[in-house]
Amino acid sequence: MTIPTLRADLEAARYRVDRLDELWGAAAGAALQRGNRVPASRALAASADPAALLARLFVLGESADDAELAAALPTLGIAGAVELGLVTVDGDRVHPLLDLRPYAFVDPHGAGEWWIASDLGELATGAALRVDHVLGVGGASTTLASLQFPDDVESVLDLGTGCGIQALHARRFAKHVVATDISRRALDYARLNAELNGVDGIEFRLGSLYEPVAGERFDRIVSNPPFVITPRTPGVPEYEYRDGGLEGDALVASVVAGAAEHLVPGGTAQLLGNWEYRWNADGLERAADWATDAGLDVWVIERDLLDPARYAETWIRDGGTRAGTAEFERMCAAWLDDFARREVAQVGFGYLVLRAPDGTVPFRRAERASAPLDGVAGIGAHLSTALAARDRVAALDDDALLAIELTVAPDVTEERSHWPGEPDPSVIVLRQGGGLRRELKVDAALAAVVGACDGELPLGAIVGAVAQLLDVDPDAMRPAILVELRELVADGFLLPPGA
The missing domain is CATH 3.90.930 (Outer Surface Protein A; domain 3)
Structure with missing residues (x-):
């Protein structure tokens, strides 16, 4: 009963997005988004509110007095928090072992809010991430959640579920969700998040890519796969949450190809991915070719295009290695060597919408976004409606x-x-x-x-x-x-x- 007890205590503490916004204020919240936790820490330190204590622990990664945590989680208590793996105790101090924060959203079924657990990030630990780090809700997560088609279906496959956020969203539109991941730690977090938020109907399976669902087909596949292009060079960390272990963009190509064997006729997939622009090939068309070669309809939308140096810098920093250090420069050189060896001039990032043939007029679209799409809600609903309208015409x-x-x-x-x-x-x-x-x-x-x-x-x-x-x-x-x-x-x- 410890997880329902935790849920009850979080509800009683009003540990919600709007409450935290009130407690630390707009300026501190914006600073936190930029990676600066000092203003939020100062604002929360002055508050005796239970939600402030929980945020100090599980968002900012600070320690706290055990009596404070006991007051914030009165039913669960310190023993229950230790049993669930939320904290460790050192004398009269408690230290967080994970990130646990509220997450609010709006979709066609209305507004909702969950608590999402994941590993503490670099902002809280002040160190580079462990290679089996389980990522929480970030920009890519919210993008894919918005990209999911909102049409009600029987079954959804969440390929590479991570902390389970996409499976939770998919369950709002599907009777049954299968969530897979190669990481046991990720599946443990995903199960915790489903139970903590009272969401049933999700089946969790361990394994790589489509192996756990061999022979099965689904109405929809959603995936934020480990698409980050990482040099296969000794000493470059291979983070499970973002590195699929294949060279270049082959991981995304394999996810696209595999979808053909796991979608029912007319079934759709919504994916995030990277694709390489090689010196003799357009990356956007290469991404579309992956689907066409597999016999799938495809709509590829490129949101960003980065040169090799910018791409390397982005993902080295994402792992917690700071610019200007010798380690940063060593890894950057490894990335640039890899791109040069394979004649990669640029890397595109964006969305892929796939559909298995069902007798409708086939389609193939590959386009570059003409406007910034960060923070745009309901892209999936728009694409679903536009696709249905296109089919009719x-x-x-x-x-x-x-x-x-x-x-x-x-x-x-x-x-x-x-x-x-x-x-x-x-x-x-x-x-x-x-x-x-x-x-x-x-x-x-x-x-x-x-x-x-x-x-x-x-x-x-x-x-x-x-x-x-x-x-x-x-x-x-x-x-x-x-x-x-x-x-x-x-x-x-x-x-x-x-x-």
Whole structure:
């Protein structure tokens, strides 16, 4: 009963995101995000609130008086905290053994909040991470959570579950989730987090990649795989949470290829990954080829592109090695040697959406994000809706497309720029407020057609009226503009009936 007891004590202590924000304030919270815990520590030290003590221990990694912890967890007590592996006791002081913090989110099922346990990070320990470190919720975690399709399904595979955060999110949309990992420590954390938050329906299995689910198929696969490109050089740490043990981007390629054998027809996968730009190959197209070669539909979205030095610096710091040290420079040289040997000029990072064939018109899309996507919520819902809309339109010939009514998506706006004194715009831009936040330059004809798409008039009538307004031949205008309109549906700017 110790985990339910811990949950009850955390609830009683109001150990929640909004409460911690109140206790340390906006400025200290922002400093904490930047890796500076001093302002938060000073703010919490002045508070006798139980939530402040818990945050000092399990977020900032500070020690505390045992009487303080006993007061903050009155039902669990010190003995229960030791039994659960939360703390170790040294005299009258307790020291944290893990990171345990509240995590809040909003998805199509509404708002929610969990407590997530993981290993203490470099900010709390002041040392480089252990190679079997179990990562908590970070930027990649929240990105993949947002990327998950929100459609309800029977089964989901969370490949490489880590602390279990994706499995918890997936369970909100699936009746059954299988969560796998090669790390026993990660699975122990994932089980703890599921039980601590009262989430059932998740089965945890130990093993590498798809080995624990051989012969099984799922409606959806989600994965933040250990995609980080790490040189296979002695002395370079191989962190379990990010290094899959293969050279270059072969790990992500294998995850994509394996999805073909583990998705039901029409099943989808949402993954994060890296792909290499080699001197003779475009990385984005290479990533799309992985899926095409496996017989899968694919939509690849590249969010970032880094040169070898920036890539190496990012992941060396991620492991807790500080810039300017001899160890940092040694590892950086190893990374750059590896990239040079394999003729890698850049590394892309982004999202892959895969689908197993099910009789719908196949698709292959590879694009670079035109706007920053950090912190954008609901990308998965946007992509799921856009994909369904694209399927519907792709199945229509031009005559059938002209017969339906399209509607401008509610997040789309139009901006027109004029040269001073000129009545006609020099530039017309359509913008998405959500989703991938695309910005598209369009001509006057396409802007006029889109502006008239209110769900009331068939597309054919709109195209004809715009052609007459612009004094052009509608038969000459129609083929090119229909190609553009199909793309606008696939991009989520326009919605077909019922979308």
